[in-house]
Amino acid sequence: xxxxxxxxxxxxxxRSIRPSSTTVxxxxxxxxxxxxxxxxxxxxxxxxxIDSFFSTxxxxxxxxxxxxxxxxxxxxxxxxxxxxTNNLLFAIGTIPVSxxxxxxxxxxxxxxxxxxxxxxxxxxxxxxxxxxAVANIWLFFYTPQYGLLAxxxxxxxxxxxxxxxxxxxxLLCVTIVAVWKEAxxxxxxxxxxxxxxxxxxxxxxxxxxxSRWYFFRRVQFPLxxxxxxxxxxxxxxxxxRTVDHIIVMTRGGPDNATSLLLFRIYxxxxxxxxxxxxxxxxxxxxxxxxxxxxxxYIFLERRIHYR
Amino acid sequence: MERRAFLQGTAAAGALLAxxxxxxxxxxxxxxxxxxxxxxxxxxxDTYAGEFEKDNPSIKVKPIYAGTYQETIVKALTAxxxxxxxxxxxxLSTDMFTLIDEEAVTxxxxxxxxxxxxxxxxxxxxxxMLNSQTSGKxxxxxxxRSTIVLYWNKELFKQAGLDPDVxxxxxxxxxxxxxxxxxxxxxxxxxxxGIQVPSSGFPYWLFQGFATQAGTVLMNEEGNRTFYxxxxxxxxxxxxxxxxxxxxxxPTGIVEWGTTPKDFFxxxxxxxxxxxxxLTNVRNNAKFPFGVAMLPAGKRRGSPTGGGNFxxxxxxxxxxxxxxxxxxRWMTSPERAAQWCVDTGYVAVRPDAFDTPALKxxxxxxxxxxxxxxxxxxxxxxLSTHENQRVTKALNDGLQAALTGTKSPEQAMKxxxxxxxxxxxxYR
Numbered sequence: 026x027x028x029x030x031x032x033x034x035x036x037x038x039x040r041s042i043r044p045s046s047t048t049v050x051x052x053x054x055x056x057x058x059x060x061x062x063x064x065x066x067x068x069x070x071x072x073x074x075i076d077s078f079f080s081t082x083x084x085x086x087x088x089x090x091x092x093x094x095x096x097x098x099x100x101x102x103x104x105x106x107x108x109x110t111n112n113l114l115f116a117i118g119t120i121p122v123s124x125x126x127x128x129x130x131x132x133x134x135x136x137x138x139x140x141x142x143x144x145x146x147x148x149x150x151x152x153x154x155x156x157x158a159v160a161n162i163w164l165f166f167y168t169p170q171y172g173l174l175a176x177x178x179x180x181x182x183x184x185x186x187x188x189x190x191x192x193x194x195x196l197l198c199v200t201i202v203a204v205w206k207e208a209x210x211x212x213x214x215x216x217x218x219x220x221x222x223x224x225x226x227x228x229x230x231x232x233x234x235x236s237r238w239y240f241f242r243r244v245q246f247p248l249x250x251x252x253x254x255x256x257x258x259x260x261x262x263x264x265x266r267t268v269d270h271i272i273v274m275t276r277g278g279p280d281n282a283t284s285l286l287l288f289r290i291y292x293x294x295x296x297x298x299x300x301x302x303x304x305x306x307x308x309x310x311x312x313x314x315x316x317x318x319x320x321x322y323i324f325l326e327r328r329i330h331y332r
Numbered sequence: 333m334e335r336r337a338f339l340q341g342t343a344a345a346g347a348l349l350a351x352x353x354x355x356x357x358x359x360x361x362x363x364x365x366x367x368x369x370x371x372x373x374x375x376x377x378d379t380y381a382g383e384f385e386k387d388n389p390s391i392k393v394k395p396i397y398a399g400t401y402q403e404t405i406v407k408a409l410t411a412x413x414x415x416x417x418x419x420x421x422x423x424l425s426t427d428m429f430t431l432i433d434e435e436a437v438t439x440x441x442x443x444x445x446x447x448x449x450x451x452x453x454x455x456x457x458x459x460x461m462l463n464s465q466t467s468g469k470x471x472x473x474x475x476x477r478s479t480i481v482l483y484w485n486k487e488l489f490k491q492a493g494l495d496p497d498v499x500x501x502x503x504x505x506x507x508x509x510x511x512x513x514x515x516x517x518x519x520x521x522x523x524x525x526g527i528q529v530p531s532s533g534f535p536y537w538l539f540q541g542f543a544t545q546a547g548t549v550l551m552n553e554e555g556n557r558t559f560y561x562x563x564x565x566x567x568x569x570x571x572x573x574x575x576x577x578x579x580x581x582x583p584t585g586i587v588e589w590g591t592t593p594k595d596f597f598x599x600x601x602x603x604x605x606x607x608x609x610x611l612t613n614v615r616n617n618a619k620f621p622f623g624v625a626m627l628p629a630g631k632r633r634g635s636p637t638g639g640g641n642f643x644x645x646x647x648x649x650x651x652x653x654x655x656x657x658x659x660x661r662w663m664t665s666p667e668r669a670a671q672w673c674v675d676t677g678y679v680a681v682r683p684d685a686f687d688t689p690a691l692k693x694x695x696x697x698x699x700x701x702x703x704x705x706x707x708x709x710x711x712x713x714x715l716s717t718h719e720n721q722r723v724t725k726a727l728n729d730g731l732q733a734a735l736t737g738t739k740s741p742e743q744a745m746k747x748x749x750x751x752x753x754x755x756x757x758x759y760r
Contacts, residue, residue, distance in 0.1 A: 278532060
């Protein structure tokens with residue numbers, strides 16, 4: 026023991042004097058990305074956090090420390106609660122449906138069907154289009170009287186309905202647009218994952234006489250779980266960050282029926298110039314999203330089978 | 333020694349080269365502008381800037397297209413807060429109080445020195461100055477301004493047994509005409525609406541038409557008090573709501589602003605309310621004879637004005653401010669105002685523009701272009717207050733709640749007023 030003791034400090038000294046060139050390389054390689062991240066993500070997030078405890082600076086009176094006042098105002102703001110409810114409904118509407126559809130489409134176009142490339146491309150097209158363009162297309166679909174939906178309905182004898190102009194249906198309408206836009210994107214990930222599954226597994230299943238559904242449930246789906254987690258995290262984030270189509274289609278209306286949290290932040294920050302309120306709401310959203318992402322990794326990680 | 337001499341020589345040469353530029357005192361000004369109507373606006377602005385530079389060789393204008401009105405004010409105010417604002421911008425006339433509160437703009441009065449300047453400031457339509465002046469000072473110069481007018485389809489009027497050349501002149505006529513023009517089908521709902529007034533995005537603007545006609549204003553001149561819950565305001569809203577709920581001559585729910593002209597082209601709506609800025613659009617796309625009329629009268633006629641003003645940045649250096657002032661004077665000269673009106677459909681901002689040959693010819697060929705001008709005598713200031721967008725949103729939410737049937741007009745307006753009151757108390 027005694028003879029071995031000096032050995033450890035020696036190694037430590039040697040390390041601290043001459044860091045291995047690998048470490049230096051690693052840091053150098055990380056540096057550009059780190060700088061950008063720190064400059065455009067970490068610092069703004071920190072600044073927002075600090076700003077959320079100060080009042081909005083005005084020319085006549087600068088920012089003063091107000092503690093939790095901005096957060097208290099958020100709690101008192103009925104439009105915040107409406108936006109939060111809307112956003113939760115929007116998330117519940119988009120996440121399972123777009124993931125389910127993506128999985129279905131991926132399994133479908135993974136098989137050897139006629140015109141497979143064409144179908145894959147068709148499913149992927151909405152992803153390529155910018156959201157602004159998508160929103161404008163759907164704006165036409167939903168137009169009462171001569172819009173696509175109205176024409177289809179009237180062909181079957183239905184009455185024209187003001188889909189985006191009614192408080193009952195506006196949120197559902199913008200949810201459908203988001204699903205349409207997103208499902209194709211998630212499909213690509215599932216498709217890539219499906220191609221990674223060894224064909225021998227499928228052949229074995231056929232030999233064993235397993236049904237198609239059984240094979241999907243017991244072999245394909247478990248093997249796709251890492252992809253599902255990745256897609257799920259993305260879907261959740263998207264549900265709270267997609268607002269382009271809201272701005273184009275409804276501007277949060279009618280009477281805040283389609284106001285989502287990020288849209289509300291934009292409104293507070295850049296329409297009302299109440300930057301402190303916007304900062305506080307941003308922190309609320311960031312914390313919420315961070316908590317959800319963490320929970321997803323902690324709870325789902327255990328159930329995932331990595332190869 | 334040699335080296336120092338060389339350096340001195342270069343410096344001297346540099347000074348010589350720079351000298352002519354200093355003598356000319358070349359000033360560069362940046363100019364943010366939005367595009368809110370169809371047509372090749374950016375090309376027009378670039379052309380105007382080029383012509384201005386030809387007339388004023390010592391000034392360079394850098395026009396920067398900045399998006400919609402909302403995007404333009406976001407960019408201008410953000411630049412202002414970072415300390416490097418555009419010298420001049422075209423922003424909504426209604427954002428005047430916001431810009432004053434942010435200390436982002438400087439009064440135009442500071443640049444009015446000669447009698448000629450004074451005459452120029454007085455040359456605008458008084459209606460357009462309402463949203464440009466407060467507390468005895470002028471903060472904006474009218475540039476791309478509009479009002480609301482009624483467009484009607486003459487063909488559908490004839491089919492309904494109405495005189496195709498007579499638009500409704502009163503609220504009562506507006507309802508009876510619309511009733512004749514509405515084609516209701518029991519199973520499918522309406523295939524043709526009598527009248528359509530858009531209510532998405534900024535319903536307050538169109539509602540201000542109704543409110544003015546009902547004989548009230550929505551805010552005071554100081555911009556620190558609103559009157560959303562006055563009886564006349566509720567009466568105006570009830571009239572609008574009744575068009576769809578009681579008379580069933582107007583689509584239910586929120587009517588999209590953007591598709592309203594298209595509804596008119598598709599003959600889904602026989603009469604529409606929209607901006608004069610759509611004049612060129614309607615003229616190019618309506619496949620039937622149409623008319624343009626002043627909005628019908630309730631107790632009186634009335635429409636708010638709308639659109640954008642020139643502002644001068646407070647933080648810009650004095651020389652640039654002077655140059656920007658010269659630029660906006662040039663842009664609002666009678667000839668230029670007339671040209672802008674013909675090119676875009678915006679109302680020329682001064683009466684004498686209508687005496688120029690270009691605009692005279694335009695109005696003779698297309699008499700509808702004069703309707704907006706004639707309506708200006710009944711026009712009122714557009715809703716504008718401190719914390720404008722927030723106070724306006726309080727009204728927008730109430731209007732949409734009433735139009736979608738979630739709240740009664742009385743209740744909706746009471747709540748809107750309470751919210752506006754909460755925001756504005758600190759400005760009194």
